[in-house]
Amino acid sequence: MSRALARVAGLVIAVGACRPAPPPATAPAPRHQPTAEQQAFLDTLGRRTFDWFWETTNARNGLTPDRWPTKSFSSVAAVGFALTAYPVGVERGWVTREQARDRVLTTLRFFRDAPQGPASTGVTGHRGFFYHFLDMETGLRFRQVELSTIDTALLLAGALTCREYFDRADAGDVEVRALADSIYRRVDWAWAQAGRPLVSMGWHPEQGLPRHDANGFILDNWRGYMEAMLLYVLALGSPTHPLPDGAWERWAATYQWDTFHGQEFIQFAPLFGHQYSHVWIDFRGIRDAYMRGRGIDYHENSRRATLSQRQYAIDNPNGWRDYSADVWGLTASDGPLDSTLTIDGRARRFHTYWARGAGKDEISDDGTIVPTAAGGSIAFAPEVVIPSLLAMRRRYGDDLFQRYGFLDAFNPTLREPGPRLQHGRIVPGKGWFDGDYLGIDQGPILAMLENQRSELVWRLMRKNPYVIRGLCRAGFSGGWLDGKC
Numbered sequence: 001m002s003r004a005l006a007r008v009a010g011l012v013i014a015v016g017a018c019r020p021a022p023p024p025a026t027a028p029a030p031r032h033q034p035t036a037e038q039q040a041f042l043d044t045l046g047r048r049t050f051d052w053f054w055e056t057t058n059a060r061n062g063l064t065p066d067r068w069p070t071k072s073f074s075s076v077a078a079v080g081f082a083l084t085a086y087p088v089g090v091e092r093g094w095v096t097r098e099q100a101r102d103r104v105l106t107t108l109r110f111f112r113d114a115p116q117g118p119a120s121t122g123v124t125g126h127r128g129f130f131y132h133f134l135d136m137e138t139g140l141r142f143r144q145v146e147l148s149t150i151d152t153a154l155l156l157a158g159a160l161t162c163r164e165y166f167d168r169a170d171a172g173d174v175e176v177r178a179l180a181d182s183i184y185r186r187v188d189w190a191w192a193q194a195g196r197p198l199v200s201m202g203w204h205p206e207q208g209l210p211r212h213d214a215n216g217f218i219l220d221n222w223r224g225y226m227e228a229m230l231l232y233v234l235a236l237g238s239p240t241h242p243l244p245d246g247a248w249e250r251w252a253a254t255y256q257w258d259t260f261h262g263q264e265f266i267q268f269a270p271l272f273g274h275q276y277s278h279v280w281i282d283f284r285g286i287r288d289a290y291m292r293g294r295g296i297d298y299h300e301n302s303r304r305a306t307l308s309q310r311q312y313a314i315d316n317p318n319g320w321r322d323y324s325a326d327v328w329g330l331t332a333s334d335g336p337l338d339s340t341l342t343i344d345g346r347a348r349r350f351h352t353y354w355a356r357g358a359g360k361d362e363i364s365d366d367g368t369i370v371p372t373a374a375g376g377s378i379a380f381a382p383e384v385v386i387p388s389l390l391a392m393r394r395r396y397g398d399d400l401f402q403r404y405g406f407l408d409a410f411n412p413t414l415r416e417p418g419p420r421l422q423h424g425r426i427v428p429g430k431g432w433f434d435g436d437y438l439g440i441d442q443g444p445i446l447a448m449l450e451n452q453r454s455e456l457v458w459r460l461m462r463k464n465p466y467v468i469r470g471l472c473r474a475g476f477s478g479g480w481l482d483g484k485c
Helices: 003-010 036-056 076-091 097-113 149-165 171-185 189-193 229-237 247-252 276-280 289-294 298-315 371-375 382-399 439-453 456-461 465-473
Strands: 129-131 257-260 263-266 339-343 346-350 425-427 431-433
Touching: 036 076, 036 382, 036 439, 076 097, 076 149, 076 276, 076 439, 076 456, 097 149, 097 171, 129 149, 149 171, 149 229, 149 276, 149 456, 189 229, 229 247, 229 276, 229 465, 247 289, 263 298, 276 298, 276 439, 276 456, 289 298, 298 371, 298 382, 371 382, 371 439, 382 431, 439 456
Parallel strands: none
Antiparallel strands: 257 263, 339 346, 425 431
């Protein structure tokens, strides 16, 4: 199950109005200088994670799998992360510029030419949006998945990253830019708003589905702070089918500001909601009206969310095994099984795919640690994230860190063989370890690692006219955005 579907299934998002009195702003953390050992580890982590995208993507159409090695459909969001990964690979010398551009052209040509329309089969998308999952070979809609507004936004962000990176005058680079523009400009954001103040999470061509309106739109809207910041910025920035004025303000009005484990920030329990938009948009030093009222920016907000989760693991109120200053991180991920087991005389409820998280709005924790929860926050709090990632690799070794870097998840509390598992395996005395890599986990690790090291993706997207227009329409000002609105 995807992060968005997991959230719709059970993630409660609390809402609240902005309070008038901001706390004192926190000074930005100093730039972290890794040790030689840490630098070598980060080199290995980056290369292995990049190789996952390069080697598992279908080179004939550019579609990236949702997971590997389990055979799966393609995830449109994973394709967006793959497109973002290719410039990183060039800059690090892992592939040539020509190899990366050819892969990008293959991918963008596919999405430009893939069939669109209102039919329930034989199509890849509708109104410029794309279905959440696609067949890896044909690229057509997988079963009855939703036309996904957020996964389309993640795909577009990757395409726009390539638009800025491939900036030369030769025919190949010109085509990359034209394809990215074409794919982005045809997305009908106003249609997805479906006459509501907020954007719907998605649409199905099938009629009469539960929790859908009469036109097939999912009744759940993008509300409450989460990864949909990116969606609203891209939707406001569209020169063809934008959201109306005031859309950002209505979205921001659904935030919940609160304190959790010593940090004040906008609440959202799984860390992916504090990471995804920041992969592409540099929120350092720019503020909208909400953040001007709080005295911080969204980058600092994500830093606080990261530190609060680490402190939650240190405090370990539910007594899960191995939780510590170095073993922490909750976000949506695979899990071992859906069952309650008795461990150390205590009933423990475990889950398979679940939107794990810890915040004032909710705690969804079954002892499963997700490396991308820490890794995707490396640009917010490198001084704690880098030692944690290295410590997890040392402690769990090849059971956790393999050919393509960190596997999706592990659970140190589930150490004794016996339960029938849905994913992965139990290493006696050590814990449960997933057997798969997930594209939407690999992407934030690689991109945020590169943002921490060179700011590559941030630098590229600070030039993008659509992102700039979206931020300006949302009321952002300050920092690198000064003079651009």
